[in-house]
Amino acid sequence: MSIESGRPVLIIGTGVMGSLVAWACARSGIPVHAFDAEAGRAQAALDECLGWSPEDEQRIVKTNFQVFDNLEQASSGVQLAFENTYEDLAVKTEILGRVARLLPPDVFMGSNASSLPCSPLAEASGRPDRFFNLNFTDPRISRLVELMGCPATSPETIVFAKQWARHLGMIPLHVTREQMGYSFNRIWRVIKNEVLRQIAEGYATPENIDRAWMLSFGTDSGPCGMMDSISLPTVKKVEQQYYLDSGDEGDKPPEFLTRMINQGSWGVASGQGFYQYPNPAYRQPGWLEDPD
Numbered sequence: 493m494s495i496e497s498g499r500p501v502l503i504i505g506t507g508v509m510g511s512l513v514a515w516a517c518a519r520s521g522i523p524v525h526a527f528d529a530e531a532g533r534a535q536a537a538l539d540e541c542l543g544w545s546p547e548d549e550q551r552i553v554k555t556n557f558q559v560f561d562n563l564e565q566a567s568s569g570v571q572l573a574f575e576n577t578y579e580d581l582a583v584k585t586e587i588l589g590r591v592a593r594l595l596p597p598d599v600f601m602g603s604n605a606s607s608l609p610c611s612p613l614a615e616a617s618g619r620p621d622r623f624f625n626l627n628f629t630d631p632r633i634s635r636l637v638e639l640m641g642c643p644a645t646s647p648e649t650i651v652f653a654k655q656w657a658r659h660l661g662m663i664p665l666h667v668t669r670e671q672m673g674y675s676f677n678r679i680w681r682v683i684k685n686e687v688l689r690q691i692a693e694g695y696a697t698p699e700n701i702d703r704a705w706m707l708s709f710g711t712d713s714g715p716c717g718m719m720d721s722i723s724l725p726t727v728k729k730v731e732q733q734y735y736l737d738s739g740d741e742g743d744k745p746p747e748f749l750t751r752m753i754n755q756g757s758w759g760v761a762s763g764q765g766f767y768q769y770p771n772p773a774y775r776q777p778g779w780l781e782d783p784d
Contacts, residue, residue: 495571495655500525500558502566502573504587506537508723508761509604509628510576515541516631516660518556519549526559527566534559544632567594572656574626575613576604579729584608585616592618600652602626606726607673607681607733610642620644624653627674630721631662638674640667672737681734684727685743687715692746698766699773703780716766717774720759724752 500523503514507528514524514537526534538557545553560566567573573591577583584603592601601617602624603610614620625640637657641650650666657664667674673681690696702714719727728745735743752765759765773779 495522495652495659497521497659498523499571500569501656502527502570502591503576504528504563504573504591505576505578506534507576508721508726511537511540512631513574513576513604513628514557515544515553516628516662518553519545520660521552521556522659524557525566525568525570526557527561527563531561534561563591564594567591570595570599572600572602572652574602574604579606579608579726579733581608581612581733584613588613588616589618592616598622600624600649602653604628606677607730609670609672610640610645611670614642614644621646622649624649625674626653626657626664627677628662631660635661635663636676637662637664638667638676639664640670640674642670673734681730683715684719685731685734687719688731688746688749689742691716692748700783702766702774703783706774706780713772713774717772720765720767720769720772723759723761724749724765725758728753 501517502525503510503517504527506514506526514526517524518541526537528534528537538559541553541557542550573595575584575588577587584605588601597619600622601619603613604627605613605625606627610623610625613625614623617623620642621644624645627638629636639650639653639657654664665675687701690701691698698716702716705711705714728749731743731745735745756762757764760769763769767773
């Protein structure tokens with residue numbers, strides 16, 4: 493089965509990543525049914541999507557983006573239900589089970605999980621053969637998505653997931669054997685873990701870590717700026733999943749990260765993280781050249 497451009501995709505959870513996936517769908521011509529349990533959040537996501545869109549794209553995004561406050565209504569007629577809630581197994585399995593009961597058995601389901609393997613989510617969906625994990629980076633700046641199934645995922649489902657990703661202008665990289673954190677995400681996780689350790693133990697500042705990264709790789713932000721974009725609560729939840737899996741104290745999210753989150757420093761979403769937004773220091777002229 494191939495992606496049907498005129499048939500809706502249900503986006504469950506419209507935080508940072510859910511909103512970005514909804515935006516990628518809507519701008520590509522796929523109708524979006526957006527649902528979030530938090531009142532007003534799905535409407536706010538539409539406003540954000542319009543803000544990310546050039547003027548000539550805003551009409552098509554608005555036309556293809558429909559907000560729902562009722563999950564049963566949002567589930568009607570969709571070809572795919574794609575979950576984007578917190579990186580918490582209990583939260584994800586509960587919502588997937590609830591949504592699955594509203595859908596015909598032929599509807600595909602998927603998750604934007606960052607670290608969690610596919611199997612427990614697929615089991616919760618009640619249709620493991622039609623379930624996949626597809627982890628997006630920021631589709632505004634990166635075309636990368638990592639695709640992972642579980643042993644029960646059918647070849648047809650993998651084909652569908654790849655076609656959907658390509659329809660959105662993304663490049664799906666298939667992780668052919670299920671593992672926690674996909675492939676590139678595990679590499680990024682090692683970098684992220686070391687960055688947090690160096691900050692926690694006072695070896696380097698977030699600014700100089702980002703300067704070193706940007707100077708070395710020619711990027712327009714560094715690891716701390718990237719974590720701000722992901723949102724620090726999400727970063728912490730992902731790190732916590734690795735810690736729960738390994739039991740290694742070195743995998744535990746550092747205390748300073750918890751303090752930042754408790755103080756409302758969530759990153760771009762709250763206007764304050766490692767940097768202040770919407771105009772972070774690393775985008776200012778001369779910031780790279782003047783570390784003092």
